[in-house]
Amino acid sequence: MNTSTLHDPGIAGIYPILYAFFDRDNRLDRAAMRRQVQAAIRAQAPGVAVLGLATEVNKLTRAEREQLIRWAAEDCTGELPLTVTISGSSVDAQRDLARFAIEQGAAWLILQPPPLSPGEAPRPEAFYFDFFASVMEGIEVPVGIQNAPEYLGVGLAPASLRALATRCPNFRVLKGEGPSVTLADTIAMVGDLMPVLNGRGGMELLDNLRAGCAGMIVAPDCFDWQQRIYRAFRSGDTDQADALYQQVLPAIVFVMQSLDTLICYGKRIAAWRMGFDVEHDRDAKIQPTRFGLEAAHRFAQTLGPLP
Numbered sequence: 001m002n003t004s005t006l007h008d009p010g011i012a013g014i015y016p017i018l019y020a021f022f023d024r025d026n027r028l029d030r031a032a033m034r035r036q037v038q039a040a041i042r043a044q045a046p047g048v049a050v051l052g053l054a055t056e057v058n059k060l061t062r063a064e065r066e067q068l069i070r071w072a073a074e075d076c077t078g079e080l081p082l083t084v085t086i087s088g089s090s091v092d093a094q095r096d097l098a099r100f101a102i103e104q105g106a107a108w109l110i111l112q113p114p115p116l117s118p119g120e121a122p123r124p125e126a127f128y129f130d131f132f133a134s135v136m137e138g139i140e141v142p143v144g145i146q147n148a149p150e151y152l153g154v155g156l157a158p159a160s161l162r163a164l165a166t167r168c169p170n171f172r173v174l175k176g177e178g179p180s181v182t183l184a185d186t187i188a189m190v191g192d193l194m195p196v197l198n199g200r201g202g203m204e205l206l207d208n209l210r211a212g213c214a215g216m217i218v219a220p221d222c223f224d225w226q227q228r229i230y231r232a233f234r235s236g237d238t239d240q241a242d243a244l245y246q247q248v249l250p251a252i253v254f255v256m257q258s259l260d261t262l263i264c265y266g267k268r269i270a271a272w273r274m275g276f277d278v279e280h281d282r283d284a285k286i287q288p289t290r291f292g293l294e295a296a297h298r299f300a301q302t303l304g305p306l307p
Contacts, residue, residue: 011195012214013046016223019267020056022280037075042307043224049083054219073104081107089114091134108142113154122154136168143170148177158189165193180204184211201256221270251299260285265296272300
């Protein structure tokens with residue numbers, strides 16, 4: 001393994017993670033998926049991510065996951081690095097998908113813990129430590145894990161994250177998913193080894209940056225606003241960053257009531273900002289209401305068109 005390419009992956013900024021858009025026949029919508037990547041390129045995002053929770057990855061077949069990876073790689077056209085979230089119930093399944101993603105041009109990966117069965121209690125932390133270490137073995141691109149116990153039900157403590165980084169030289173990025181106070185403790189433990197990103201749709205964006213986060217991975221509905229905030233903050237213009245965040249925060253709060261709310265309304269805000277409608281929801285746990293649609297449309301108008 002060429003560890004010199006893994007020490008500093010240079011990962012920072014606001015990364016949009018693609019929604020999964022479906023057509024009226026419940027198939028992945030090629031044009032809508034391409035439009036998201038085009039928006040990311042035009043907004044000068046540092047990269048594009050795919051197959052995370054916002055991509056409704058658990059509703060996708062293996063063939064559909066591979067299709068989205070191929071499409072995203074094709075649409076990035078070398079202009080943006082592609083990040084792929086890797087999920088699967090076994091080490092072999094995750095390693096197989098990881099190899100496929102790298103073959104398609106993925107620049108770095110994010111591993112999810114194996115999913116829990118309905119009613120299954122989380123396994124000991126040591127299980128997840130060994131699972132991630134086994135998946136990472138020999139992978140020659142930077143690898144992160146999605147440490148999101150509030151959303152996924154399991155996670156590693158900061159001390160375990162540092163031990164994993166010591167064992168696996170390619171573990172060089174962390175996708176956290178929690179309050180800024182929690183991420184600050186994590187960064188204090190592993191921030192010297194890797195960039196730490198948060199998500200949660202951009203909740204506490206500025207406090208995450210103050211805590212030392214290198215950036216965020218968020219859904220596309222307002223990533224361009226968050227990129228402007230990030231740039232203002234990094235340039236030292238905290239007044240501008242605060243002013244922009246005050247404007248976009250109501251939309252963030254609206255869609256981040258739950259993952260299902262994000263999928264229902266955040267996806268529609270993104271679509272309207274890109275000039276099209278959501279044609280079909282796959283296995284939706286909540287249905288849009290008249291009030292919810294009116295609010296989402298108002299937020300889309302306030303945010304303005306995506307580039």
